[in-house]
Amino acid sequence: MIRLLNILVIAALVLAxxxxxxxxxxxxxxxxxxxxxxxxxxxxxxxxxxxRAEWSKLDNPARIQELxxxxxxxxPVEGRQFDRLDQLPERPPDLVPVDDPDPIGTVLAxxxxxxxxxxxxxxxxxxx
Amino acid sequence: MHAPDAExxxxxxxxxxxxxxxxxxxxxxxxxxxxxxxxxxxxxxxLIFTLGYAVITARLVMFAVxxxxxxxxxxxxxxxxATARPDILDRNGEIxxxxxxxxxxxxxxxxxxxxxxxxxxxxxxxxxxDAPELRERLGSKRRFVWLKREIxxxxxxxxxxxxxxxxxxxxxxxxxxxxxxxxAHVIGHVNVDNQGIxxxxxxxxxxxxxxLHMAGLATDRLQKxxxxxxxxxxxxxxxxxxxxxxxxxxxxxxxxxLTDVRTGEIIALVSVPDxxxxxPREALDPTRINRLTTGVFEMGSTFKALTVAMALxxxxxxxxxxxxxxxxxxxxxxxxxxxxxQNRVLTVPEIFTYSSNIGTAxxxxxxxxxxxxxxxxxxxxxxxxxxxxxxxxxxxxPRRWAELNTVTIAFGHGLSVAPLQAMMAFGALMNGGHLIxxxxxxxxxxxxxALATRVIKPETSDKMxxxxxxxxxxxxxxxxxxxxxYVGGKTGTSEKVVAGRYSxxxxxxxxxxxxxxxxxRYGLLIMLDEPRPTPESHGFATSGWNAVPVGGAVISRIAxxxxxxxxxxxxxxxxxxxxxxxxx
Numbered sequence: 001m002i003r004l005l006n007i008l009v010i011a012a013l014v015l016a017x018x019x020x021x022x023x024x025x026x027x028x029x030x031x032x033x034x035x036x037x038x039x040x041x042x043x044x045x046x047x048x049x050x051x052r053a054e055w056s057k058l059d060n061p062a063r064i065q066e067l068x069x070x071x072x073x074x075x076p077v078e079g080r081q082f083d084r085l086d087q088l089p090e091r092p093p094d095l096v097p098v099d100d101p102d103p104i105g106t107v108l109a110x111x112x113x114x115x116x117x118x119x120x121x122x123x124x125x126x127x128x
Numbered sequence: 129m130h131a132p133d134a135e136x137x138x139x140x141x142x143x144x145x146x147x148x149x150x151x152x153x154x155x156x157x158x159x160x161x162x163x164x165x166x167x168x169x170x171x172x173x174x175l176i177f178t179l180g181y182a183v184i185t186a187r188l189v190m191f192a193v194x195x196x197x198x199x200x201x202x203x204x205x206x207x208x209x210a211t212a213r214p215d216i217l218d219r220n221g222e223i224x225x226x227x228x229x230x231x232x233x234x235x236x237x238x239x240x241x242x243x244x245x246x247x248x249x250x251x252x253x254x255x256x257x258d259a260p261e262l263r264e265r266l267g268s269k270r271r272f273v274w275l276k277r278e279i280x281x282x283x284x285x286x287x288x289x290x291x292x293x294x295x296x297x298x299x300x301x302x303x304x305x306x307x308x309x310x311x312a313h314v315i316g317h318v319n320v321d322n323q324g325i326x327x328x329x330x331x332x333x334x335x336x337x338x339x340l341h342m343a344g345l346a347t348d349r350l351q352k353x354x355x356x357x358x359x360x361x362x363x364x365x366x367x368x369x370x371x372x373x374x375x376x377x378x379x380x381x382x383x384x385x386l387t388d389v390r391t392g393e394i395i396a397l398v399s400v401p402d403x404x405x406x407x408p409r410e411a412l413d414p415t416r417i418n419r420l421t422t423g424v425f426e427m428g429s430t431f432k433a434l435t436v437a438m439a440l441x442x443x444x445x446x447x448x449x450x451x452x453x454x455x456x457x458x459x460x461x462x463x464x465x466x467x468x469x470q471n472r473v474l475t476v477p478e479i480f481t482y483s484s485n486i487g488t489a490x491x492x493x494x495x496x497x498x499x500x501x502x503x504x505x506x507x508x509x510x511x512x513x514x515x516x517x518x519x520x521x522x523x524x525x526p527r528r529w530a531e532l533n534t535v536t537i538a539f540g541h542g543l544s545v546a547p548l549q550a551m552m553a554f555g556a557l558m559n560g561g562h563l564i565x566x567x568x569x570x571x572x573x574x575x576x577x578a579l580a581t582r583v584i585k586p587e588t589s590d591k592m593x594x595x596x597x598x599x600x601x602x603x604x605x606x607x608x609x610x611x612x613x614y615v616g617g618k619t620g621t622s623e624k625v626v627a628g629r630y631s632x633x634x635x636x637x638x639x640x641x642x643x644x645x646x647x648x649r650y651g652l653l654i655m656l657d658e659p660r661p662t663p664e665s666h667g668f669a670t671s672g673w674n675a676v677p678v679g680g681a682v683i684s685r686i687a688x689x690x691x692x693x694x695x696x697x698x699x700x701x702x703x704x705x706x707x708x709x710x711x712x
Contacts, residue, residue, distance in 0.1 A: 049227060049228055050228050053306050055223075056222060056226075061365075062310065079612040079613060080611065082688065082694050084693070
């Protein structure tokens with residue numbers, strides 16, 4: 001009886017030792033992984049910071065302005081280009097019936113259909 | 129107590145062999161019951177082991193519940209020398225300043241085998257290195273020497289390939305300012321050890337970051353970014369216009385300031401010439417100072433707004449009061465003239481729109497010196513204004529404040545204040561009478577109201593805005609009337625003191641504006657230092673010919689960016705602002 005108990009206890013001890021060893025080994029591995037991941041995160045963060053710095057350098061308003069001046073025909077927005085929704089003129093009646101099979105052709109055939117009223121934000125165009 | 133027991137069990141023990149008896153007597157002593165004693169000892173052993181395992185279990189539970197606070201720091205920390213700083217963002221989250229990691233080159237002289245070879249190879253890879261100095265450093269007795277801070281990754285690669293013993297790299301945090309000079313006067317700059325030297329950067333250090341550095345804790349880049357009230361887009365537009373204006377009018381300097389009059393936030397602050405934060409050496413040039421906070425100026429006629437507000441707020445003077453401006457004001461041996469002389473009796477609005485020195489002087493005199501002084505103190509014009517920026521200038525207040533001082537200060541001469549300070553008072557005149565200390569950090573309206581002190585009555589503020597608008601409709605500031613934004617403004621031209629006398633040709637022109645005048649949101653200040661006349665200004669260099677058109681250009685450019693809704697066909701100021709103001 002005692003002998004059996006001893007054997008059982010010894011077996012349990014061996015098992016426990018093996019398990020502790022396994023846990024210890026695993027935890028070391030995990031710790032190394034944590035260190036590695038932390039370093040990776042750090043490296044990623046550094047890269048993100050560098051990229052963000054570069055982005056905002058490229059996004060600098062002075063640079064964009066210079067590029068726009070050189071390559072685009074656009075101009076700074078002016079106040080008169082904004083208007084309120086309730087100040088929009090009524091939608092003009094359709095130039096041609098909706099079910100017209102060839103709307104462009106109809107307009108071209110009847111030039112008087114085109115609405116030449118100047119809209120709110122844009123001044124009337126000088127006659128050509 | 130086991131003695132009788134032992135006596136009884138004596139006879140069988142005689143059967144034991146003598147060797148075992150000897151062992152037993154050595155181990156347990158004579159006449160002791162071995163079984164009972166062993167039982168007690170086993171009990172003791174069980175107790176000790178139980179306690180031991182209980183302690184271990186408790187520790188395990190503690191480790192599992194509370195994570196080890198030192199674990200993280202052990203990994204980081206040893207490699208960053210120049211400490212990390214929080215990012216600085218503008219009000220929309222655009223980066224104004226950030227940290228980038230870059231390697232720095234160091235040497236350990238005691239481990240270097242051949243100093244000459246090492247320095248030769250190093251100068252070949254990094255041409256900026258000074259060869260004799262490098263040789264001297266590497267030959268020194270010290271254990272650690274910096275060779276070059278912040279080298280490029282390519283140089284690092286090259287040096288690494290050289291395989292020199294005793295040469296190594298440390299990654300360091302380097303502060304970069306992607307926007308260069310655009311916001312330099314606000315954010316300032318840092319030194320090579322990443323310590324703030326000027327501007328918001330220095331303020332960050334004074335908030336305890338420096339102490340963190342000392343403790344070696346601030347190496348993490350995960351610090352909370354600092355959000356400024358500055359809007360980079362507006363800042364750029366303002367700077368762009370001011371640089372153009374400075375060239376056009378050949379001015380010594382130009383400065384501009386945009387504040388939110390309801391919160392005291394500074395949306396844009398530009399003072400050209402400025403410097404590039406990435407190249408702090410430029411900041412040493414005294415012409416590149418921040419004129420809005422570190423300079424003090426006689427604000428000229430823009431200061432008349434304060435005098436008129438004081439007069440209207442006293443209740444003794446109304447918009448219908450009239451003052452004699454027929455003759456120049458004789459005061460002792462001084463004579464006060466009007467620039468746009470009308471030579472007649474002027475009402476308060478006329479005094480404001482013709483910018484009459486005589487009228488404002490008489491207005492201030494009628495209220496007395498003490499009242500004037502008290503009012504300016506209440507508006508914070510006589511004390512140093514402190515903001516987040518460490519640089520601030522003390523106003524130059526006359527030591528003896530006689531009537532003559534009141535006369536001149538009434539129209540903005542004889543008292544020099546920082547322009548930011550003047551704008552704080554101007555904001556209070558516009559926003560309904562709340563004096564709000566300006567800030568460079570984001571702030572809400574309620575927070576601002578908690579800090580604000582009431583300095584004038586709301587009705588006075590309404591009248592002031594009426595006068596400001598009137599001045600744009602038919603006064604000295606008509607060139608700033610940007611359609612749709614209902615601008616109100618006051619011009620100012622002050623003569624600069626040259627060799628102790630007021631100069632006729634060297635002037636400082638200023639323009640303060642509020643937009644929109646009926647629902648004040650923003651206050652704008654434009655200042656030009658010694659602008660020259662241009663061909664189209666007919667020989668004039670007064671504010672109306674330079675600062676005002678610049679102000680108009682700035683407003684038409686920034687108003688859409690600020691999201692102000694343009695409104696057309698608004699009635700004139702006497703109908704819109706005066707009529708809607710509650711009758712007193």
